Amino acid sequence: xxxxxxxxxxxxxxxxxxxxxxxxxxxxxxxxxxxxxxxxxxxxxxxxxxxxxxxxxxxxxxxxxxxxxxxxxxxxxxxxxxxxxxxxxxxxxxxxxxxxxxxxxxxxxxxxxxxxxxxxxxxxxxxxxxxxxxxxxxxxxxxxxxxxxxxxxxxxxxxxxxxxxxxxxxxxxxxxxxxxxxxxxxxxxxxxxxxxxxxxxxxxxxxxxxxxxxxxxxxxxxxxxxxxxxxxxxxxxxxxxxxxxxxxxxxxxxxxxxxxxxxxxxxxxxxxxxxxxxxxxxxxxxxxxxxxxxxxxxxxxxxxxxxxxxxxxxxxxxxxxxxxxxxxxxxxxxxxxxxxxxxxxxxxxxxxxxxxxxxxxxxxxxxxxxxxxxxxxxxxxxxxxxxxxxxxxxxxxxxxxxxxxxxxxxxxxxxxxxxxxxxxxxxxxxxxxxxxxxxxxxxxxxxxxxxxxxxxxxxxxxxxxxxxxxxxxxxxxxxxxxxxxxxxxxxxxxxxxxxxxxxxxxxxxxxxxxxxxxxxxxxxxxxxxxxxxxxxxxxxxxxxxxxxxxxxxxxxxxxxxxxxxxxxxxxxx
Amino acid sequence: xxxxxxxxxxxxxxxxxxxxxxxxxxxxxxxxxxxxxxxxxxxxxxxxxxxxxxxxxxxxxxxxxxxxxxxxxxxxxxxxxxxxxxxxxxxxxxxxxxxxxxxxxxxxxxxxxxxxxxxxxxxxxxxxxxxxxxxxxxxxxxxxxxxxxxxxxxxxxxxxxxxxxxxxxxxxxxxxxxxxxxxxxxxxxxxxxxxxxxxxxxxxxxxxxxxxxxxxxxxxxxxxxxxxxxxxxxxxxxxxxxxxxxxxxxxxxxxxx
Ligand SMILES: Cc1cc2nc3c(=O)[nH]c(=O)nc-3n(C[C@H](O)[C@H](O)[C@H](O)COP(=O)(O)OP(=O)(O)OC[C@H]3O[C@@H](n4cnc5c(N)ncnc54)[C@H](O)[C@@H]3O)c2cc1C
Ligand code: SF4
Numbered sequence: 001x002x003x004x005x006x007x008x009x010x011x012x013x014x015x016x017x018x019x020x021x022x023x024x025x026x027x028x029x030x031x032x033x034x035x036x037x038x039x040x041x042x043x044x045x046x047x048x049x050x051x052x053x054x055x056x057x058x059x060x061x062x063x064x065x066x067x068x069x070x071x072x073x074x075x076x077x078x079x080x081x082x083x084x085x086x087x088x089x090x091x092x093x094x095x096x097x098x099x100x101x102x103x104x105x106x107x108x109x110x111x112x113x114x115x116x117x118x119x120x121x122x123x124x125x126x127x128x129x130x131x132x133x134x135x136x137x138x139x140x141x142x143x144x145x146x147x148x149x150x151x152x153x154x155x156x157x158x159x160x161x162x163x164x165x166x167x168x169x170x171x172x173x174x175x176x177x178x179x180x181x182x183x184x185x186x187x188x189x190x191x192x193x194x195x196x197x198x199x200x201x202x203x204x205x206x207x208x209x210x211x212x213x214x215x216x217x218x219x220x221x222x223x224x225x226x227x228x229x230x231x232x233x234x235x236x237x238x239x240x241x242x243x244x245x246x247x248x249x250x251x252x253x254x255x256x257x258x259x260x261x262x263x264x265x266x267x268x269x270x271x272x273x274x275x276x277x278x279x280x281x282x283x284x285x286x287x288x289x290x291x292x293x294x295x296x297x298x299x300x301x302x303x304x305x306x307x308x309x310x311x312x313x314x315x316x317x318x319x320x321x322x323x324x325x326x327x328x329x330x331x332x333x334x335x336x337x338x339x340x341x342x343x344x345x346x347x348x349x350x351x352x353x354x355x356x357x358x359x360x361x362x363x364x365x366x367x368x369x370x371x372x373x374x375x376x377x378x379x380x381x382x383x384x385x386x387x388x389x390x391x392x393x394x395x396x397x398x399x400x401x402x403x404x405x406x407x408x409x410x411x412x413x414x415x416x417x418x419x420x421x422x423x424x425x426x427x428x429x430x431x432x433x434x435x436x437x438x439x440x441x442x443x444x445x446x447x448x449x450x451x452x453x454x455x456x457x458x459x460x461x462x463x464x465x466x467x468x469x470x471x472x473x474x475x476x477x478x479x480x481x482x483x484x485x486x487x488x489x490x491x492x493x494x495x496x497x498x499x500x501x502x503x504x505x506x507x508x509x510x511x512x513x514x515x516x517x518x519x520x521x522x523x524x525x526x527x528x529x530x531x532x533x534x535x536x537x538x539x540x541x542x543x544x545x546x547x548x549x550x551x552x553x554x555x556x557x558x559x560x561x562x563x564x565x566x567x568x569x570x571x572x573x
Numbered sequence: 574x575x576x577x578x579x580x581x582x583x584x585x586x587x588x589x590x591x592x593x594x595x596x597x598x599x600x601x602x603x604x605x606x607x608x609x610x611x612x613x614x615x616x617x618x619x620x621x622x623x624x625x626x627x628x629x630x631x632x633x634x635x636x637x638x639x640x641x642x643x644x645x646x647x648x649x650x651x652x653x654x655x656x657x658x659x660x661x662x663x664x665x666x667x668x669x670x671x672x673x674x675x676x677x678x679x680x681x682x683x684x685x686x687x688x689x690x691x692x693x694x695x696x697x698x699x700x701x702x703x704x705x706x707x708x709x710x711x712x713x714x715x716x717x718x719x720x721x722x723x724x725x726x727x728x729x730x731x732x733x734x735x736x737x738x739x740x741x742x743x744x745x746x747x748x749x750x751x752x753x754x755x756x757x758x759x760x761x762x763x764x765x766x767x768x769x770x771x772x773x774x775x776x777x778x779x780x781x782x783x784x785x786x787x788x789x790x791x792x793x794x795x796x797x798x799x800x801x802x803x804x805x806x807x808x809x810x811x812x813x814x815x816x817x818x819x820x821x822x823x824x825x826x827x828x829x830x
Binding site: 048049051052053054058059060065066067069070073074075079080082083084085086088182183184185223224225226227228347348349350352353354358391392393396404405406407409410411413414417418442443444493494495496497 | 659660661662664666669687690691692693694695696698700702703704705706707708709746749772775776777779780781782784785793794796797798799800801802803804805806807809810811812813815816823826827
C-alpha cells in the first residue's frame with residue numbers, strides 16, 4: 001500500500017535544468033513545491049577530484065545507471081528493438097541538476113526560422129519541397145514570443161558572449177551578461193578563414209562564465225579556469241552554469257521547496273481529464289508514496305517524459321501507421337558527421353586546455369540562411385571549431401589509413417596529439433513519420449515498468465545535409481594554413497554505439513493542434529489542463545544547435561503559465 | 574617537518590585562480606563553493622615533502638604493492654602484458670603498455686564494477702543484434718577477457734606450437750590480427766569483440782590517471798605532452814606558443830589526513 005502524503009500546490013518530476021528553473025520561479029512566487037528526483041544530491045565539493053578522465057568520461061560516473069533503466073532501440077520497424085546495454089550515442093542525466101551538471105554549456109537560442117519552419121519553407125520553396133514523410137511543423141510559438149524568456153535564462157545562468165552578433169541569427173533585446181570567452185589561436189585561425197570566405201564568425205555563447213558574475217537572484221559565481229575537464233564533468237569552481245549552483249540555492253532559500261532525492265516517479269495519477277498527483281518509490285527502501293498536487297510538472301528529460309505519459313495512459317499514443325495520436329511523435333536527434341581535420345606539421349596547439357563551451361562558429365549555413373532551392377535537404381548546421389579540452393584516452397587523432405593499433409598507431413597518435421584542429425558541423429534533425437518513441441513490448445526497468453523504445457534512423461535528408469556541410473567545413477579548414485586537411489562527409493545508418501550528442505528531442509511536442517501535439521505554447525497538456533510537460537521533448541524538430549537555451553526559455557514560459565493557471569485554472573490558450 | 578616553500582606549478586595556478594575569482598567568495602548565496610578548495614589545497618601543498626624526501630623507509634618506497642593480481646591468474650596476466658605491448662609498443666617516443674603497467678590496470682579494472690558490467694543493463698532476454706545496436710551478450714567483460722586471453726594461448730599453440738608469450742613479436746601481431754578479423758572461433762562470441770575490449774583497456778591503461786595502476790609515473794602523459802590534472806589554464810589559454818608542463822596526477826591533489 002502506498003502512503004498518501006499531504007497535498008502540495010505543485011509537484012515536479014525530475015530536478016535537472018527544467019525542474020530547477022520551475023522550482024525557483026514557483027517558490028519565489030510563493031507556491032509550495034515538492035521536487036522529486038530519482039538520483040542523489042550533488043554539491044560542488046563532489047568535484048574536487050573530478051579531473052579523472054577514466055571515471056567521469058569513460059565510465060560515466062555522473063550519468064544514469066543503466067542497470068536500473070535504459071531505452072531500447074531499432075533503426076526501423078522491421079528490426080527488433082534491443083536494449084542500449086552500455087552507453088554510447090547519448091548520456092542520460094541523473095541526480096540533482098541532471099545533465100545540467102555535466103553539460104558543456106554551449107548556448108544557442110534557436111533561430112526565428114525554427115519556430116515557423118513549416119510556414120517559412122512553404123512560403124519560400126512551396127509545399128513540394130517537403131519530402132513525403134518529413135513531418136516538420138510550426139511550433140505554435142514564434143521567436144519574438146519566446147525572446148523575453150531567453151533573456152531570463154541568460155541573466156540567471158550568466159551567458160558569456162559577444163556584444164554584437166551576426167544579423168543571420170535571432171536578435172537579442174538584452175546583450176549577454178558577460179563578455180565573450182577568451183580567444184585561442186585555433187579560434188583566431190578559424191575566424192580568419194571564415195571571414196575571408198565572406199562568412200560571419202562569432203565566439204560561441206557560453207554558460208562557462210568568462211568573468212565573475214552576480215545574477216539577479218544574488219547568486220555569485222567565479223569565472224571559468226579553462227581547466228579542460230568540462231563535458232561529462234562537474235565544475236569544481238561553480239563557473240559552469242549548473243542548476244545546483246544557480247536555481248536550486250534560490251528555491252531552497254525560500255523554504256518552499258521540499259526536495260526529495262532517491263524518489264523515482266512511476267505514475268501520474270489521473271482521471272483522464274486532470275491529474276491528482278504522482279506515485280513514487282523511495283528507492284533506498286522500495287516504499288511507495290503518493291504525492292497529491294494541484295499541478296503536476298514532468299521535467300524528467302525526453303525519454304522519461306514520454307514514458308511516464310504512456311505508462312500512466314495519459315494522452316493519446318502516437319501511431320505511425322495511421323499517423324494519429326501525439327505522444328511519442330517527432331522524435332529527432334542531431335546530425336553530426338560533417339567535419340574536416342586540419343593537420344599542422346609545423347606547430348602544436350595547447351589543446352589539453354579548454355572549456356566546454358569554448359570555440360568560434362558561423363551560422364551562414366544554418367537554418368534557412370542560404371538558398372535551398374537546388375539542395376536535397378532542409379535546414380543546415382552550425383559550423384564550428386571548439387576547444388573543449390582534449391583528453392588522452394578518448395582522443396586519438398590519426399590520419400586516415402593509419403592502423404588502429406601497434407607501432408604506427410602509437411607513433412601517429414602521439415605525433416598528432418596537439419597538431420589537429422577540427423572544423424565540424426552540428427546538423428539539424430528533421431522529424432519523420434517513422435521516427436518515434438513508444439513502449440517496448442518486452443524489456444522492463446528495475447521496477448518492472450516497460451522501457452521506452454526508440455525507432456530512429458538517418459534519412460536521405462541527413463545524408464545530403466552532411467555531404468553539403470562537409471564541403472563547407474573543408475573550405476574553411478583549407479584556409480586555415482594547415483599542412484593538410486581531411487574531410488569526413490558520409491553518414492550511414494544511425495548507430496547507437498559511438499557517442500554523438502545528448503540532444504534527443506521530441507515525443508511530447510508543442511503546437512497549435514491538439515490532435516498532433518501534446519502541449520500548447522505554455523507547455524500545458526491539451527488532454528489534462530493541470531499537467532505541464534517541459535523539456536526538449538517539446539521540440540517539433542531539432543535545430544543545428546545544442547538545445548538547452550531553448551529548453552530553458554520554455555521552462556521560464558512554463559513557470560509563467562503555471563502561475564496563471566494556479567490563479568485562474570482552465571486552458572491557457 | 575618544517576614547512577618548505579615549493580615551486581610546484583599547482584600552487585602557482587591556485588594563486589592565480591584566487592586572484593581572478595577572489596571576489597566570488599562571500600555573499601548570501603554562493604553558487605560554487607570556492608573557499609574550501611583553495612584553503613585546504615594550499616595547506617596540503619605547503620606541508621608537502623620535497624621530492625626525494627619520504628616518510629616511509631627507502632627500501633619499501635621502491636616497491637609498488639599495488640602491483641599484484643586481483644582477478645587474472647598468472648598466465649592471463651602475462652598474456653595481457655604481452656598482447657597490450659603489441660597494441661601499444663615501446664618505441665623511440667617512450668615506454669610501451671608493459672612498462673606503463675597497463676596489464677595491472679586491466680587486471681584491476683576486471684575486478685571492479687566495470688569488469689562486472691555493474692552499471693550496464695544486463696537483464697534478459699538476449700538476442701542476436703544488428704551492429705547498430707551494440708553489445709548484446711550476457712557475457713560480462715571479465716568473462717569475455719579471460720576467455721579471449723586463454724584463446725590467444727590455444728590459438729598460438731595450434732598455429733605455432735608455442736604459447737602466446739613465447740611467440741616472436743611479428744607472430745603475436747599475426748595472432749592478434751586474426752582475432753581482430755574474427756578468424757578465430759571464441760565459443761560463438763566474435764573474437765573481434767574481445768579484441769576491441771583489450772584494445773580499449775590498453776589505451777586506458779596507458780593514459781588513465783596513475784591512480785588506477787597504469788600510466789606509471791605519468792609516462793604515458795609525458796609522451797604526448799599531456800599536462801594531466803591542472804587547476805587552471807586561465808593565463809595560458811590564449812598563448813600562441815605550445816607550453817610543455819610537468820604533468821600532475823590526482824595523487825598530487827589529495828589532502829592526506
Ligand atoms: C555530455 C553532455 C553535454 C551537453 N552539452 C550541452 C551543451 O553544450 N549545450 C546545450 O545546450 N546542451 C547540452 N547538453 C544537453 C543538456 O544537458 C540538456 O539539454 C539539459 O540538461 C536538459 O535539461 P532537463 O531538465 O530537461 O533534463 P535533465 O537535465 O536530464 O534532468 C532530468 C532529471 O530528471 C530526473 N528524472 C527522470 N525521470 C525521473 C523519474 N521518473 N522520477 C524522478 N526523477 C526523474 C533525472 O534523474 C534528471 O536528474 C549536454 C548533455 C550532455 C549529456
Ligand atoms: S572548463 Fe571552466 S566551466 Fe568547465 S569545468 Fe573547467 S572551470 Fe568549470
